[in-house]
Structures are given as C-alpha cells and as structure tokens.
Amino acid sequence: MLERSASPATDMRPLESETPTLPSASSSCVTHA
Helix, strand or coil, X not given: CHHHHHCHHHHHHHHXXXXXXXXXXXXXXXXXX
C-alpha cells in the first residue's frame, strides 16, 4: 500500500500484473482520495 501511495498511477500498473486483486482496491482508494 505504501508503494502505491508513492505513485498511484505508476505503481497501479505493476501491482496489477503481480496481483489482479489490487486494481479493484486501488479504484476504491483513488475514489476515496
């Protein structure tokens, strides 16, 4: 989560490849922010 905070747009891509479940949570985080 910390990594995503550093770069949500740039980190979101790598995370998506590693974990297809993060993108879903990422969307929620982006909407919350």
